[in-house]
């Protein structure tokens with residue numbers, strides 16, 4: 001039996017779709033950073049393998065050269081598995097293979113076929129943290145095989161996310177968490193709303209812009225501009241919307257912007273696996289209005305810390321925006337503190353890691 005107080009040596013495989021710190025990898029970047037930081041503070045050893053130029057303050061990163069993976073959400077369900085020449089993912093796996101004996105456990109954050117396929121070829125056990133819902137037949141298949149050969153090794157953010165997979169019961173829900181000391185509570189707000197995230201079709205930004213335009217309120221937008229064509233189409237379609245795009249900000253600056261706003265709008269077209277931005281807003285005391293779809297539907301307490309709205313209904317967003325004053329901003333902060341602290345996240349992951357290590361002995 002592995003003692004839960006034993007110091008672990010962990011090798012994280014970061015997402016191969018982007019350079020850590022740029023936002024290209026989406027919310028999983030924050031999860032990797034938060035978890036690594038907290039494990040390091042609590043006497044565990046963590047090393048992260050990530051694409052070249054990746055950087056996280058005070059966290060050891062081994063950068064690996066090679067070409068980035070194409071994000072699977074743009075590929076379609078039936079698409080075959082693709083790897084570029086000189087694939088960074090393949091290079092990361094090869095590096096992990098060479099150094100594996102120095103680690104108790106490898107933790108894979110790549111939503112990609114290769115690390116799942118290679119699991120039986122490693123001597124060191126691998127925990128797979130799956131950061132999105134079902135996207136690809138080939139990936140679902142290799143994940144299902146991994147779950148059956150290596151029970152308890154698949155972790156996810158939420159139950160709703162797990163339910164998109166044919167192996168939902170094999171998934172362990174780990175949620176997410178934040179360093180709450182980095183997010184300052186604000187009781188007061190300006191009249192504007194905020195929208196956060198990668199600017200890409202699966203995030204449904206156009207609905208938030210449409211709602212803001214119809215209501216005549218200002219919408220601030222922050223996040224990585226991932227799809228330029230999509231963005232320009234939104235600007236053309238809603239010429240009268242009062243929007244301000246502030247770029248992709250680091251957490252410290254981002255929370256300063258969020259906390260001044262009346263509410264966060266979340267408009268996912270897909271089953272959002274979690275939605276880290278929801279808990280970042282709550283941590284600042286900002287209520288969240290979201291479509292009742294995916295992770296946000298498990299996070300937001302309807303009528304208490306925000307509103308859940310019929311999916312794809314701009315009318316629904318507008319109705320909720322008009323009622324935003326009913327939400328007590330302190331209740332939002334309290335929910336973040338009660339459910340999304342970093343020590344709680346660390347404990348959930350450590351219990352999972354220890355279970356995998358115990359059963360692999």
Ligand code: UDP
Pocket residue numbers: 023025026027028030196197198222223224247248249250251254274275276277278280
């Ligand atoms: N984010 C950021 N700066 C910004 C806007 C967003 O760092 O200006 C981060 C935010 O903290 C969150 C991530 O982008 O961690 C978006 O993640 P989310 O889980 O909401 O969605 P995903 O991109 O994974 O679909």
